[in-house]
Amino acid sequence: MSILVRVRIAVLERTIASGQVPTAGEIAAELEMPVAMVQEAYARLGESHVFVGEPGDPSRLRMANPFSAVPTAFKVTARGGLYYGNCVWDALGIVALLGGEGVVETSCPDCSEPLQLSVSDGKLLESEGVVHFGVPARHWWDDIVFT
Amino acid sequence: MLLFRSEEHVEQSGKAKGALMTPEQMWRLADTWYRDRDDPAWRRRSAEEAEEVFAQIGLTGEFWKLS
Numbered sequence: 001m002s003i004l005v006r007v008r009i010a011v012l013e014r015t016i017a018s019g020q021v022p023t024a025g026e027i028a029a030e031l032e033m034p035v036a037m038v039q040e041a042y043a044r045l046g047e048s049h050v051f052v053g054e055p056g057d058p059s060r061l062r063m064a065n066p067f068s069a070v071p072t073a074f075k076v077t078a079r080g081g082l083y084y085g086n087c088v089w090d091a092l093g094i095v096a097l098l099g100g101e102g103v104v105e106t107s108c109p110d111c112s113e114p115l116q117l118s119v120s121d122g123k124l125l126e127s128e129g130v131v132h133f134g135v136p137a138r139h140w141w142d143d144i145v146f147t
Numbered sequence: 148m149l150l151f152r153s154e155e156h157v158e159q160s161g162k163a164k165g166a167l168m169t170p171e172q173m174w175r176l177a178d179t180w181y182r183d184r185d186d187p188a189w190r191r192r193s194a195e196e197a198e199e200v201f202a203q204i205g206l207t208g209e210f211w212k213l214s
Contacts (some may be wrong), residue, residue, distance in 0.1 A: 002211060003189055005187050009166075009185060009187055010181050011183065012185045014185065016185070021157075043178050044198045049191065050191060050193065062198060065181075066177075066181050066184070087148040087149065088149060088173060089148045089173060089176065089177050089180070090177070090181075091177075092174050092177035093176070093177040093178075093184070094179030094181070095177070095178055096174075096177050096178040096180075096181045096182040097181050097182060097184050097185060100178065100182075100198075103149055105148075106169070107151050108150070108151050108152040108156050109149050109151060109156075109160055109162075110151060110152065110156035110159050110160040111152060112158070113152055113173070115150050115152065117170055117174070119174065122178070123176040124170060124171055127152065127168055127169070127170045127171055128152070128170070129150045129151055129170060130150075130151050130152075130154050130157065130167050130169065130170075131149070131150055131151075131167065131168045131169070131170060131172070131173045132148070132149050132150075132151055132162060132165055132167055132168070132209070133150060133158050133165045133166045133167075134149075134162055134163045134165040135163075135165070136165075136166075136209070136210045136211075137197075137201070137211050137213050138188060138212060138213050141158065
């Protein structure tokens, strides 16, 4: 496996196991690599839109897609863990990645009413609400945090 | 990508019109997009491949174009 693939898989596996997106230092220790090499991998994964780096900190990721490194309005419980998605797409993506069994909790941005999407055995069970995309597809990565 | 209570709530929020989809479409897109993300063989989709995924769940038109 290439260094980029090893780092990408290690980040996802560690995030799944702990609920926390790891720092470059943590991945460097796990893979027995120099920290600078993992920082370089974080930068390249960010440039290729696989992950999103934390601005000004080469050791951190803002997003290890579909996971958010910081708490968001998209809380996911799946496989006994608690996670945060970057948006409703990513939140459901976490459920998909963890085997198609889980719950996404969020709230309506207009009225703040709690909304929930439940998935079991790979199927969406409860289906309340409507999903809104504000930015056209070709502009999603112009400002991915805003998107 | 946000989940609103209804289309009326999207309008009331003052958000740009954008595009809407059902939670079922969102789930199908998320499942296709992310289910194999931890597979070492995974690679990022090309613009054409992504558009094909969108079209499979009924997302067509200028809004969903990447190429």
